[in-house]
Amino acid sequence: MDFSKRPNGMPDEQTFQFTDIELDKPENGEVLLKTLYISVDPYMRGRMSNKKSYAAPFEVGKPLEGGVVAQVLASNTAELQKGDIVRGTLPFQTHLVVSAENVSKVETNGLSPSAALSVLGMPALTAYFGMMHIGKPQKGETVVVSGAAGAVGQIAGQLAKQVGAYVVGIVGSEEKAAYITEKLGYDAAIEYKKGDVAKQLEEACPNGIDVYYENVGGDIGDAIWPLLNTFARVPVCGAISSYNLKEGEKDIGLRVQQFLIKSRATMQGFLVGDFAEHYKDAYAFLAKGVTDGKIVFEETIHDGFHAIPEAFTGLFTGQNIGKQLVKVADAE
């Protein structure tokens, strides 16, 4: 699937183009892969603009790429065998030939291979590092997570609960509110579409806010700042509300400086890749959590390669609960 046109505002059908391609046979060091699951993620919207950022912009007319789990159909390297499940940041194609260096074999601990893109993948690592290395919640502290039912938020809140924090999630629907409180163990849910977020936050957080895990930005962030406690921490993971601004539009709202001074709070932007040296420990922690039943998760799976555009744009309308994925094929 190619990236066909830079969107101005929300991506639509013109953003994507399906094309047929011919594959060569795997040469020395290469593998032929069949794609099983494709990850669509909000950060991809940033790569659709041509502004300089931490990841290079997608090139128009070239394939989209992102997180992919695939199965080896044929291997021309000793490192990988036919049937192996691998993960990589790869072009979105139903089949592909890549150097074995561009993928890594994954163990899914008895879970579906899709887990390598969700609870044992990038979103869960992002939740882990943002919460544990930046947010650093303590027992009894109040932690608020926005996008709380999303791919990252569903894990972030559970990690804070595990250290004994009081955890409040902000979500966009009653179904999501039920999910985070009943399944994930959040102490309270705020539905931002149901009236004044600032007022709901005051009620849900009578002791103020010690950690705010920021996934959404916009009015929700603005409602948080006045409630930050002394030495609060704000890991800034995402600001999805602003990703589809049109050319020239700016993300305007409450400036944070006065609130940071009053609370002596710290806001820190981060990317999962900044913590690469800790991946191994984090994977082990997450895998054990899943095995022990201490970490639960959801995936919203759209079926078929052609569902990529819908799955991707649905991220911005809050369609998904948990990690949004596209299932392309079953493993053999």
Next chain:
Amino acid sequence: MDFSKRPNGMPDEQTFQFTDIELDKPENGEVLLKTLYISVDPYMRGRMSNKKSYAAPFEVGKPLEGGVVAQVLASNTAELQKGDIVRGTLPFQTHLVVSAENVSKVETNGLSPSAALSVLGMPALTAYFGMMHIGKPQKGETVVVSGAAGAVGQIAGQLAKQVGAYVVGIVGSEEKAAYITEKLGYDAAIEYKKGDVAKQLEEACPNGIDVYYENVGGDIGDAIWPLLNTFARVPVCGAISSYNLKEGEKDIGLRVQQFLIKSRATMQGFLVGDFAEHYKDAYAFLAKGVTDGKIVFEETIHDGFHAIPEAFTGLFTGQNIGKQLVKVADAE
């Protein structure tokens, strides 16, 4: 001098009231002081509102208080002798009787006693901790300081120069631009009243910004965020542009989240008191810098107790170069 009315917006003559008071003789443990210098500082504006913040609001009808340097006229404690110079956070009065516990004796190393409120006082400590403990500039990095000719900014920029950073100051007049480049050693000055700050910053900072020492907020902060480099640090010391907003007005501008994510930058609000355990080292560092001629500074001194209102309100119109003080009396 009493605080007579909470200002709505910029403080004016109604904010302040001069009153005559009678002093008792110093009792056991107390001293009679003659005020020499009074410090007026932007943070005092926060205490004039009745909102909860890190310092309790001033009470209407009670004396204003702040940084004071005074001389002991009579002592009823062995800890202090007649003639000693002391500093404290004290009511603004020409003379006062206080417990010796509320003041500390200062050594001014041959400088005017006013130095205990400027280069050997709170503003210089604030510059030191914000720059060295949060900003942590490295050799060759680009550091931008707003309010660069002010009480804090004049020291902050020199500290960054001492570690070999390239230092750009933002100021409000040609005179201040000359001061910071010619006297303080800043590499470049930007006059924010002379056109587009974003454009001037891009020209002055071709390698982006690694540390932004925030004193002013507003449009100037907004112009900084797009230029932050990877892992930039933003010590948030003040946001003077927003201190005189009227009741109900909000400080609206560019939201920072996307910029923090792109640059993986950290913004941290702080107060000088958060670093109390390091005061001794910082004082020693600053005193040595002044003695060695490595740290220079200016004070803008208004003469006479009655100049307090003018000196204070002048902070918000950029009247001062260096530390703004009011001289009340000479030492004996």
